[in-house]
Amino acid sequence: MRRLLWPVVVLVLLLALNVFFTPSFFSIEVKDGHLYGSLIDILRFGAPLILVSLGMTLVIATGGIDLSVGSVVAISGALACLQISQDTSVFTAVVSALVLCVVLGAWNGFLVAAVGIQPIIATLILMVAGRGLAQLITGGQIITINSPAYKVIGGGYWLTVPFGILIVIAVLAITAFLTRRLALGMLLESVGGNAEASRLAGIRARGIVIMVYAFAALCAGVAGLMISSNVSSADGNNAGLWIELDAILAVVIGGTSLSGGRFSLSGTVLGALIIQTLTTTIYSIGVPPETTLLFKALVVTAVCLIQSPSFRAKAFGRRGRTAPPSPAPEEKVRVTA
Amino acid sequence: MATEPASRSEAINTERGDMAVPAPVLTMGGIGKQFPGVKALDGVDLRLLPGEVHALMGENGAGKSTLIKVLTGVYPADAGTIELGGAPVAFGSPLEAQQAGISTVYQEVNLCTNLSVAENIFIGREPRRFGRIDWKRMRARAKKLLSRLELSLDVSAPLSTYSLAIQQMVAIARAIDVEARVLILDEPTSSLDAGEVEQLFRVMRRLKEEGIAILFVSHFLDQIYEISDRMTILRNGTLVGEYLTRELSQVQLVAKMIGQELAALERLHGEAKVFDRPLIEARELGRTGAIEPFSMTIHEGEVVGLAGLLGSGRTEIARLLFGADHAGSGEIVVSGSVTSLRTPRAAMGHKIAFCSENRKADGLIPDLTVRENIILALQATRGWTRPVPREQQDELVGKYIKALKISPPNPEHLVRNLSGGNQQKVLLARWLILEPRLLILDEPTRGIDVGAKTEIQRLVAELSDGGMAVLFISAELEEVLRLSHKVGVLRDRRLVAELPNDDSLTTDVLMETIASGASQMNASEASNVDASGGRAS
Numbered sequence: 001m002r003r004l005l006w007p008v009v010v011l012v013l014l015l016a017l018n019v020f021f022t023p024s025f026f027s028i029e030v031k032d033g034h035l036y037g038s039l040i041d042i043l044r045f046g047a048p049l050i051l052v053s054l055g056m057t058l059v060i061a062t063g064g065i066d067l068s069v070g071s072v073v074a075i076s077g078a079l080a081c082l083q084i085s086q087d088t089s090v091f092t093a094v095v096s097a098l099v100l101c102v103v104l105g106a107w108n109g110f111l112v113a114a115v116g117i118q119p120i121i122a123t124l125i126l127m128v129a130g131r132g133l134a135q136l137i138t139g140g141q142i143i144t145i146n147s148p149a150y151k152v153i154g155g156g157y158w159l160t161v162p163f164g165i166l167i168v169i170a171v172l173a174i175t176a177f178l179t180r181r182l183a184l185g186m187l188l189e190s191v192g193g194n195a196e197a198s199r200l201a202g203i204r205a206r207g208i209v210i211m212v213y214a215f216a217a218l219c220a221g222v223a224g225l226m227i228s229s230n231v232s233s234a235d236g237n238n239a240g241l242w243i244e245l246d247a248i249l250a251v252v253i254g255g256t257s258l259s260g261g262r263f264s265l266s267g268t269v270l271g272a273l274i275i276q277t278l279t280t281t282i283y284s285i286g287v288p289p290e291t292t293l294l295f296k297a298l299v300v301t302a303v304c305l306i307q308s309p310s311f312r313a314k315a316f317g318r319r320g321r322t323a324p325p326s327p328a329p330e331e332k333v334r335v336t337a
Numbered sequence: 338m339a340t341e342p343a344s345r346s347e348a349i350n351t352e353r354g355d356m357a358v359p360a361p362v363l364t365m366g367g368i369g370k371q372f373p374g375v376k377a378l379d380g381v382d383l384r385l386l387p388g389e390v391h392a393l394m395g396e397n398g399a400g401k402s403t404l405i406k407v408l409t410g411v412y413p414a415d416a417g418t419i420e421l422g423g424a425p426v427a428f429g430s431p432l433e434a435q436q437a438g439i440s441t442v443y444q445e446v447n448l449c450t451n452l453s454v455a456e457n458i459f460i461g462r463e464p465r466r467f468g469r470i471d472w473k474r475m476r477a478r479a480k481k482l483l484s485r486l487e488l489s490l491d492v493s494a495p496l497s498t499y500s501l502a503i504q505q506m507v508a509i510a511r512a513i514d515v516e517a518r519v520l521i522l523d524e525p526t527s528s529l530d531a532g533e534v535e536q537l538f539r540v541m542r543r544l545k546e547e548g549i550a551i552l553f554v555s556h557f558l559d560q561i562y563e564i565s566d567r568m569t570i571l572r573n574g575t576l577v578g579e580y581l582t583r584e585l586s587q588v589q590l591v592a593k594m595i596g597q598e599l600a601a602l603e604r605l606h607g608e609a610k611v612f613d614r615p616l617i618e619a620r621e622l623g624r625t626g627a628i629e630p631f632s633m634t635i636h637e638g639e640v641v642g643l644a645g646l647l648g649s650g651r652t653e654i655a656r657l658l659f660g661a662d663h664a665g666s667g668e669i670v671v672s673g674s675v676t677s678l679r680t681p682r683a684a685m686g687h688k689i690a691f692c693s694e695n696r697k698a699d700g701l702i703p704d705l706t707v708r709e710n711i712i713l714a715l716q717a718t719r720g721w722t723r724p725v726p727r728e729q730q731d732e733l734v735g736k737y738i739k740a741l742k743i744s745p746p747n748p749e750h751l752v753r754n755l756s757g758g759n760q761q762k763v764l765l766a767r768w769l770i771l772e773p774r775l776l777i778l779d780e781p782t783r784g785i786d787v788g789a790k791t792e793i794q795r796l797v798a799e800l801s802d803g804g805m806a807v808l809f810i811s812a813e814l815e816e817v818l819r820l821s822h823k824v825g826v827l828r829d830r831r832l833v834a835e836l837p838n839d840d841s842l843t844t845d846v847l848m849e850t851i852a853s854g855a856s857q858m859n860a861s862e863a864s865n866v867d868a869s870g871g872r873a874s
Contacts (some may be wrong), residue, residue: 202717
């Protein structure tokens, strides 16, 4: 697809840069029945971000935004670890953590769709309060656990493939099925593209919006389990810190407009991979730690600029692929108002 | 060159007959403009005389817009010359054109409504004193400028406190402040009501007396005839000719615009039909601040027209019948049983469909494709878990693209890129696939060209012959008369009369009723309709 061209180009460039500095970057090997390699690491460590970004994509498609996903990540890990540390079964711990996340997400959706609070404010509430809730659950401590079964979620392997990658693939497949095979995607894009027109077309936007926020929180919850499982501990303060910003960035890099409407799941996955590859690159090419954030900011700025058709037209002149000025005969604007 | 040179020279000859023609302020000759795949303009001439209102006429896509954009420097011309006051010019940008004295006011008022009137007039060229904005002088100059348009406004109030019409005047004031010799008004009236249009015309006449040449674009033929002195007609990017307005009848004008003789404006429903199966009945239905309680019965196969000024409550009736707004009082009876239409969804359950007036805001989803926009309502009734099978989608969409002649006939085209008439057809198709029993059309022909308009009118007649009830709302009384079996007249948010559409009903009668409320005769007629309707059912 044409609109995925630039994210792909950026990702390829980043990978090429890595190969330049680390010639063995693309090598993948099987050790002890596990896949190893830099590319696998990018996928594995990028898995939580991809999950959060997928949920965020649907929220943004409705014209909303969810700032609370980082806090939900922390809450989910905290609740699961707390229960496991109290000898609850891993299954119960995981399910109850995810159920809590869905409830919190539905609360966000309720505030947005039923009460009518602006999404950025409605989710800001849980962003701040959620951190408090996570710390309440952990009692302000870092809960450390020792549960091989729980460890599988973020650190395990199945058929040589890291378990986290499999979870991402499953969630991506489910999301793609719901949105593109069923009609959820079209109705989402409709609500995000023009809410009033959607209402007049008979779409029950309220239920859809609540469901989407719940889904975003569920994705964040799974990501939270992954993160805490990987380190076998729960940190209410720092788990998932600022992940909402990376997720929003991933969605935007993937070509979904923040104003809602059209969204692209594959674009979002690419966007998240770009961010994760960038992080890896920073380590592998040896950018001094104190300039890491600045370096990241510069690359992200460049990525955003190169994605903008109007910037490309300016910077590269005629080579920029801009649409020709609207073919004149239609007096679109004039006629429709 | 002109496709009808004969008529052109004829027009010029008549001029010689009555008076000398002053030298044109602006002359465009042999203008050509090519877009990828489209020849938008080909050998178009245009001349504007000082102190004249010149109408630029043509269907959508005839090239009016492109011609204006070439004139004002938005696009460079591929061929031809532009002379301003006798000297050749070529503008690189609208700003250059404005500095040379060619100002443009677009349909969408592009002002900042949160700024004050004075700020809007002088934005970007505020009078300064010691490097700071001289507010006092700015307000004084704004006041003076507006008084030139016979307007007295509080220039320090935010623009948003004034009506759209006043905002339009402020845009004009802004445009003429820069010593305009040519003023281009591109569809300035499409969102104004009759009184506001009159106000605008007063201003235009005044500017005309000052010797400014005005280029006026409008879809409303009546307005063209009221205000313009001369017109240039375009068709498919070529010049049809230049005519004096008083020498060209409306029928001739339309014929020249669409390139064929239009069938006489006969009523589409010839014989009188008896409607005896009430479909939907509003009983004292009302909503505070929107519409006074009204009663109305719509029968199967009946076209009910609503006539009235903008803001008289036409749209409000439509929205109540569709459940888009909650009724404050009264009840709705559908097929004999009392129902509450609390949401559009509920109305859709009763097979009621509503094509809203504002296609952009309340109708289409611009970023979705034609196909998606068409099946949207059908999909909504099924919920997101049961998608309309792709085959069925393609079949339905293909059928309606063909039946309604939607162009381009590509279902995967984004709706935002379609022309107004085609967008309207997409919206119609969305509702037609639901096979509604009552179709509410709010201004379905506004802002679309004559050809598409006729097609939509014909379609309405066909649908009602097939048994569908239609509530037809339009600002154009002729259209209402042409299509409707009976006409409800609204005035000041009240349904003042319900008139059967027989030979005695003319636009004059309608206008009189709108202007005065139900006259004695009309009121008695209205009660007759009720009586006969009651008997039949």
